[in-house]
Amino acid sequence: MTIGFAGDHAGYLLAAPIRKLLEERGITMVNFGTFGPESVDYPDFAHKLGEAVQKGEVDCGIAACGTGNGMAICLNKHTGVRAGLAWNREIAALVKEHNNANVLVLSQRFTSEQENLECVKAWLDTEFAGGRHQRRIDKIEQCR
Numbered sequence: 001m002t003i004g005f006a007g008d009h010a011g012y013l014l015a016a017p018i019r020k021l022l023e024e025r026g027i028t029m030v031n032f033g034t035f036g037p038e039s040v041d042y043p044d045f046a047h048k049l050g051e052a053v054q055k056g057e058v059d060c061g062i063a064a065c066g067t068g069n070g071m072a073i074c075l076n077k078h079t080g081v082r083a084g085l086a087w088n089r090e091i092a093a094l095v096k097e098h099n100n101a102n103v104l105v106l107s108q109r110f111t112s113e114q115e116n117l118e119c120v121k122a123w124l125d126t127e128f129a130g131g132r133h134q135r136r137i138d139k140i141e142q143c144r
């Protein structure tokens with residue numbers, strides 16, 4: 001499995017610990033940047049990841065910024081991307097179980113690194129429940 005990562009200057013520090021966690025599980029991580037603390041615009045990196053998920057170049061993704069909201073808003077512009085923000089492990093499990101999020105979005109500024117890593121584990125380890133949740137997901141693209 002290959003997972004893409006994107007972060008802005010307020011999210012990129014999660015890349016290294018997340019890569020370590022993923023590699024321990026035999027998962028390859030592709031980092032779409034940013035790679036340092038210089039101030040950048042989160043859409044530039046969110047769209048790189050969103051495009052890669054949309055095109056199937058990566059299986060799914062993880063994104064991080066200060067709150068997670070900027071990344072989530074941009075990622076959800078991409079067809080087929082369901083980016084869900086999680087700030088604790090329970091929400092991370094539910095965003096897979098109920099929403100089948102194919103991109104997990106994290107907040108580097110408001111959630112600790114340890115909790116963010118627990119979020120990644122919970123999201124990876126949880127199965128989508130299907131059933132009524134699939135029906136709801138099918139309706140997501142039906143915006144008028």
Ligand code: RB5
Nearest residue numbers: 010065066067068069070
């Ligand atoms: C950057 O300061 C911050 O606005 C960004 O990381 C993110 O939180 C936006 O949603």
